[in-house]
Amino acid sequence: MTPPSITLRAKIDLTGPALRSAGSSLWRAPDPRRRYRDYLCAMHMVIRASVPLLRVAAARSEELGETELAEYLDRHAEEEADHDDWLLEDLALVDPSAGDAPRGTPPPSVAGLVGAQYYWVLHHHPVALLGYIAVLEGEAPSPALLEHIERSTGHPRAAFRTLWRHASLDPGHRDDLDRMLDGLPAVRERQDAVGTSALHTVRAAAELLRELAGEPAGMFSCT
Template sequence: MNTSASLALRAERTPATPASLALRTKLTPTTPVLRAATAALWRPDGLRRRYPRYLAAMHPLVRASVPLLERAAERCAELDDPASRRLAAYYTRHAEEERDHDAWLLDDLAAVGAAPAALPHPVVVELAGAQYYRIEHEHPVTLLGYMAVLEGNAPGPRLADRLAEATGFPDAAFRTLREHAELDGGHLDDLHRVLDALALTPARQTAVSVSALHTANLLTRLFLSLAADPGGHQ
């Protein structure tokens, strides 16, 4: 057997890397940077002032979740191919799972005696706005990269208790953190299953990865901004 034929046969026998594994691999270098930003955000000094700012920043981002998912589902329906139909069903289902989570943040803000921000944090606008662009002008599958980062960096199960102790805020101020600590791990597993089942082309896989890497960079910037300046935006 000649070398070319041998390589072709080997390629046929070698299973392709699952898209979810490829995405996790691409995101690996971002993990320590994002974790460091998260640690800075939750450090004890100034936390009682910083936590309401965090809630106010996250409210418009969470408020954008359902409209993003619904628009992505609509775009999938317009494309009308088997993969897009499967993706539309996933986005529609996930929109229902995310519905009214922004109301949890309003309740958390009320519990700390704060109100929503008059204007969204500029990085939040960029986070959500980039996804609208990608849904409309690239492909709605790119939203999976955004979701993978947000749900892959969900609060830990003990974070709410630790913040409650450090700030003295009532338990009612931490519903969003508690709920997402419980829900987002399962959501991420579901996302990975859908991503692997779509059988994306290499170009589409790259688009998902680019969306995810952009999201990780912006989320790091958001957390560092809140950590560095608890009284406003950088």
């Protein structure tokens, strides 16, 4: 029997080109300096939800008697702590006027990416969140890509700390997630929930990147 992690990665790989194409469009768009600022604002809006979302999912798992899943989600919440602060530190180097945190209303693309997970966690099963994690941490940015973005924006290396750290951390997180997926009970409904969440995450993340690439640079509300 094919391990669930392999099945999930195959599903993600089928739709992955759309996500990679959206990312490529963003980093080829005019005015890369301001695009990167917009990207940091958008990613902060997404990442600041990570720990609260993981905690909600862990609590829901405990309610359902899913102790192993709850422990994994709690552990991952600890690993993700302060990542939103890293983004703010990067943003301060790119745009000192941005302030302590982006205050603009998150657009529907951000709410759709994150909000669907709350629905599945609270109204279906928290295992769905594993699909979200699999996409967001499944493909770490390559050093070549990060160096390209640095060159094209002209921002200092220090302004890319979050991306460089994730390039280092995400492969280990991916391995932990795969072990969690492969240790789950072989229940079709759970595997379907993880797969549905992952495919939605690919589509929603690609939509957000296309939005960042398509708008005039600097139009993504951060203040």
